[in-house]
């Protein structure tokens with residue numbers, strides 16, 4: 214490649230390279246954490262699709278302060294796939310039966326606009342992890 | 343850019359590579375592919391996490407899960423459980439000895455909690471063989487700003503104001519050294535990075551070069567811009583093949599990106615870097631010996647002055663700095679001198695990396711703010727003394743340092759306080775000793791080291807250290823006299839005063855400090871022919887009591 218000639222060029226390369234690294238920074242206090250139940254039951258119910266849809270949406274919308282974690286069974290096997298949303302300073306919300314469309318809705322409403330998806334909530338309290 | 347949902351950082355530092363971390367990476371990639379997850383999970387090889395004793399390490403992001411002592415055969419389980427099902431593999435987590443509890447996340451481990459990682463910030467976080475990852479972490483931004491927005495004088499002023507002092511042992515203020523070299527006008531000047539790291543047990547410089555080589559290259563270029571040098575050399579011992587390999591890759595990539603070479607950032611500043619290999623003699627880390635060695639001569643020190651800043655490599659003004667010193671530079675420019683000098687104590691700013699070893703539960707590389715107490719390092723970060731034994735002393739400064747007893751554990755360490763208690767910062771070796779260690783034997787170990795490493799150029803060091811070593815050997819064989827103790831002291835002072843270079847000037851320190859704080863132990867050896875810790879042979883036919891494991 215041709216050498217970097219200006220600070221602007223360096224910044225451009227930096228911005229691009231940073232996108233791939235964001236994930237390693239996630240976990241700081243101000244991040245919204247999305248947890249997808251991905252034990253056997255979750256996977257069987259389609260949790261991997263849900264997970265990948267969430268990932269795609271986050272990427273597509275270029276949302277910076279969200280990170281996705283897959284977790285083990287959350288104990289709601291009948292409502293799989295389950296997704297829990299932890300927003301800093303708010304009680305964690307656990308949603309059930311999250312297929313692809315509903316995953317997009319979670320990003321759209323809860324994550325971006327801060328509106329809860331009342332119909333899909335299984336549990337909402339500080340007691341859950 | 344492709345988004346992965348998991349990053350798996352596998353340590354590829356020297357310690358972990360020697361424990362098959364290469365196979366771990368290979369297995370991991372194969373296993374992910376087989377299970378169809380290779381597009382979702384990125385495997386990144388990183389530099390040292392500092393927790394080598396528990397290596398190989400795998401850290402998983404974004405969950406921050408920290409696996410220790412991973413074997414290639416564990417990979418399958420990690421993929422099946424963690425990657426596919428999201429279940430942490432408990433048995434591979436680190437267990438805090440003091441709490442008897444498994445800890446999942448790196449940040450929650452007591453080993454990391456009190457650390458402040460500036461020089462090591464990218465070690466275990468980026469892939470050292472990919473310049474883009476360094477650039478993502480603001481790499482080369484400091485160089486760009488220096489060249490584009492600052493005059494050399496402003497760069498020097500910034501470093502001076504930050505209060506940064508040399509991390510190679512001497513503790514000389516870095517900004518002043520740059521200023522001196524800058525003021526000595528000459529058509530040719532040189533920047534040298536001292537990566538000789540001869541202190542037995544210290545490996546921070548190696549870890550920085552392996553884990554974040556670009557930070558040193560960038561800093562050398564900044565130094566070159568500041569003092570007016572176009573050429574830099576890294577003097578590195580040939581026993582560091584991995585660091586050399588990564589440096590070569592990094593230099594190549596930096597040239598490709600135009601960050602080394604001619605007209606950097608489209609300016610008229612040129613700078614390039616070359617490696618020079620040392621054969622691993624301790625004295626070659628001394629800067630004048632190092633310069634002789636780079637020139638192809640014998641690695642023997644010269645009298646100072648003249649200092650390298652006036653007349654160094656090929657008699658040209660030369661600035662020699664240590665690896666860790668350099669690793670601090672880019673951030674000082676980016677975050678400002680006030681940020682840096684807000685960390686630390688009155689006369690010592692920033693952080694220091696220590697190689698914590700010996701009888702503590704957690705050994706490894708730790709980076710702490712100056713002014714932290716020895717107790718915090720040993721008990722909070724180090725997790726206390728192994729097997730609930732009793733603390734006896736902590737040795738800092740390696741062969742030039744001393745042993746610090748329990749009553750000074752609350753010393754807030756910086757360059758000055760360590761000297762006040764008879765030791766020194768040195769390059770950051772820190773060895774913890776417990777009741778089973780014999781202080782006479784420890785000083786014998788160090789003096790034998792310097793006896794071996796003395797270059798022989800001047801008599802006090804060549805003969806003096808040999809005599810000191812003979813006296814100590816005598817004492818450990820039960821043949822010592824009270825007069826020997828007097829002689830140790832007198833001769834020790836003489837060697838310190840009469841030697842040409844820092845090696846001889848500091849080599850008696852381990853003896854003098856143990857004589858000061860553990861005189862009873864020496865007396866016991868001499869008067870009662872008894873080694874209280876049962877380590878020394880004391881002239882018995884039998885071997886000393888078999889040492890317990892670990």
Ligand SMILES: Cc1cc2nc3c(=O)[nH]c(=O)nc-3n(C[C@H](O)[C@H](O)[C@H](O)COP(=O)(O)O)c2cc1C
Nearest residue numbers: 508509510536539540627628629663664667844845
């Ligand atoms: C015997 C001896 C060995 C030394 N070994 C090293 C070494 O391995 N690495 C190092 O950086 N400095 C070493 N030094 C200190 C160097 O002479 C020099 O002070 C240092 O490289 C300057 O860099 P700094 O100001 O950034 O610390 C040694 C000094 C002596 C007397």
Ligand code: SF4
Nearest residue numbers: 798799800803843846
């Ligand atoms: S003090 Fe020792 S190492 Fe230094 S020049 Fe003299 S003999 Fe050589």
Ligand code: FES
Nearest residue numbers: 353355358390394
């Ligand atoms: S080499 Fe892996 S933790 Fe140090």
